[in-house]
Amino acid sequence: MNMxxxxxxxxxxxxxxxxxNAExxxxxxxxxxxxxxxxxxGMYRTGKSYLMNKLYGAQRGFDLGSTVQAKTKGIWMWCFPHPTLENHTLVLLDTEGLGDVEKGDTKNDMEIFCLAVLLSSAFVYNSKGVIDEDAIEKLRFVGEISELIKVKTKNNDDEEAELSRHFPMFIWVVRDITLKLELNGKEITEDEYLENALKLQESENTRKIQERNACRDCIRMYFSSRKCFVFDFPTGNKDFLQRMDEVSEEQLNPTFIEQTKTFCDYIYEKADVKYIDDIRLVTGKILGDLAHMYTDAISSSNVACMADVIVNISEAQNKAAVRDAIQYYETKMKDCVVFLTETLNQFIELSRQCENEALQIFLKIAFKDNDQVFQKDFMIKIEEKKSEFFKMNDLTSRGYCEELIRKQSEVLENALKEGVYSTPGGYQKFKEDMKLLEDKYNREPKKGTQAEEILQEFRKSKETIGITIMMNDKTLTELQKKEEENKVRKEKDEMKKKIEDLESLNKNEKLTDHIRTIEENTKQLLEKTSAERRMMDDKLTSVILQKKREQQAYVSQGFDDRARMYKAQIEDLQKERGEVKNHGWVPLVATALEGIVCILYPEIFIAGKIISGIAKLFYS
Known part of the structure; x- marks a missing residue:
């Protein structure tokens, strides 16, 4: 998508x-x-749109505006292929400027701020001048975030810590800076400049200082991953400033151009993919769902609950996973199988390949499928479709073989009508013609799964006629007729035994197919769950490290109460990490699958052993 x-x-x-916006x-x-x-x-008229246009690589796009009026209303988006990540899309969101005097609605500003936080994986705060008390005061929205955003529906004593796990990386862009980045006479980096500005004030515990520290504390709490960029003035020419979407880079401050490039390169390299629930990659489709749900929540109840949104999205995604996977199986089977496979085993192999690919599609799309409710639905529907294709395959083969043997037996049928076999020696002639017909039928390729059944049915249909011809053949003695009767009876028994053996073979092949289905579903589900647990472990490890850095920072600044709070959070996270690394989830998944198998394949008594055997591999 390239808008x-x-x-x-x-x-x-x-x-x-x-x-x-539906469009x-x-x-x-x-x-x-x-x-x-x-x-x-950021505040209106601070150059936000210019930066977003540069991220797109365009001179113009988002409306820059050239007056004191705010131009962007609401939240605008621009989608295009990610410059450095293959098969990824970069979505830019430019928001309405905060603090618009014409609007004069701080609640509306707060809601825009929260929607931007909820939808982004990288959150850029754009300001002018320096990071001082006034600049931080303009970020007061951060301290009020918990009023509009909840992680869970029920009250949570550690809501702040929970929010920090789901929030985007925070990038503070300081425009038109005039200060030298120095601290106590020593040159510092942009990030050090930001972190120093976010330090809590050590002084009398007055209300003013508490308010000052509260905003800084919230920024550090909610946005544990932080980055800072400073920009020089783009130009000293006021006319150029009012026409930034028309002015060439050669007419701007080279330092500003270089700083802009550094900022863009950082976003391309470091801005992470959007996730929900720590492990689920967000696609454009899901982002649209998030925009819908969060917007509706904030507009109606004024509170956006992440847990509720995730549940709603997961249910929609899981339904789509079943639908898309089944549709893929059906389409692929129609393409791969012309419903005339030579053997049942050949058909099963083709079906198994299509089914495995469909399973991969299902597991790729599905998430938070608690108790494998939707995987059960997937497996049931696959079995239903497979059964339909089995029948279609057999019916197509049956129709083809019946027509084939009808055409090949036309000469035989005419001979019967003309009484060719009702003469002395006619029985021997009938047997020879039947043998020639069967040999010709057997040489015909691609008859499908019903070839043997149709041949045996044809033989049976001519059995009585053959006996009548034999009994009326005067060249045969009574003894020879008796021997021929015994021979026909023996051939009939052999024919019956052959059909029974074929049915038994087909039953065993279908049973083997069911076992393979169980094995594949178990194996792929356990592998997916294991990979998700590893991702969760990595996420928790990262969060713990960030919390430890904050804890140490508070210790060094002498804020022991804040340090103790972080210590408690770290202990909770480490406990959660221990649960994630524990293999206790494996038997739960195995038990859920065993329940599904009991419903689908009650005849497979060893299903539990199959699943348990595969599950044990994940304990080692």
Whole structure:
């Protein structure tokens, strides 16, 4: 997806009730790639749109504006292929400027701020001048985030710590800076400049200082991953400043151009893919769902609950996973199988390949499938479709073979009508013609799975006629007729035994196919769950390290109470990490699968042993 121009994603009409733009959602619904979502927020007329245009690589796109009026209303998006990540889409979100004097609605500003946080994987805060008390005061929204965003529906004593796990990386861009980055006479980095500005004030415990520290504390708590960029003035020419979308880079400050490039390169390299629930990659389709749900939640109840949104999205995704996987199986089977496979085993092998690919599609799309409810639905529907294809395959083969043997037996049928075999020696002639017909039928290729059954049915249909011809053949003695009767009876028994053996073989092949299905579903589900647990472990490890850095920072600053709070959070996270690394989840998954198998394949008594055997591999 490569949009030619930005489009409004979330509209902010004068009524103040946000609504999503259906056209933008339709565009996002077509993006099945993972998305990196970069949102920019800041006071109006601070150059946010210029930076977003540069990230796109365009001179113009998002409306820059050239007056004191705020231009961007609501949240606008611009999607294009990620410059450095193959098969990923970069989504830029430019937000309405905060603090618009014409609007004068701080609650509306707060809601825009929260929507940008909820939708992004990289959150850019854009400000001018320096990071001082005034600049941090303008970020007061951070301290009020927990009023609009909840992780879980029920009350959570550690809501702040929970929110920090789900929030995007935080990038503070300071524009038009005039200060030298120095601290106590020593040159410092941009990141050190930010961290120093976020230090809590050590002084009398007055209300003013508590308020000052509270905002800094919230920024550090909610945005544990932080980065800072400073920008020089782009130009000293006021006319150029008002026409930044028309001015060439050669007319701007070279340092500013280089700083802009450094910022863009960092976003391309470091901005992470958007996730929900720590492990689920967000596609454009899911991003559209998130925009819908979060917008509706904030517009209606004023509170966006992440857990509720994840449950709703997972249910929709899991239904789509079943639908897409079954559709794939059905389409692939129609392409691969022309419903005339030579043997049942050949058909089963083709079906198994299609089924395994469909299973991969299901597991790729599905997430939070508690108790494997949707995997059960997938397996049931696959079995239903497979059964339909079995029948279609057999019916097609039967129709073909019946028509084939009808045409090949036309000479025989005419001879019977003309009484050719009702003469002395006619029985021997009848047997020879039947043998020639059967040999010709057997030499015909690609008859399908019902070839033997149709031949045996044809033989049976001519059995009585053959006996009548034999009994009326005067060249045969009574003894010879008796021997021929015994021979026909023996051939009949052999024919019956052959059909029974074939049915038994087919039953065993289908049983083997069921066992393979159980093995493949168990193996792939355990592998997926194991990979997700590893991702969760990596996420928790990263969060713990970030919490430890904050804890040490508070210790060094003498804020022991804050350090103890972080210590408690770290202990909780380490406990959760221990549970994630524990293999206690394996028997739970195995038990759920055994329940599904008992419903689908009650005849397979060893199903539990099969699943348990595979599950044990994940304990080692």
């Amino acid at each position: 030619e121009a930005p489009l409004c994603l979330i509209e902010n009409p004068e009524s103040g009730k946000f609504q999503v 933008a959602i339709a565009i996002l619904s077509k993006i099945n790639q993972p998305v990196v979502v970069v949102a920019i927020v």
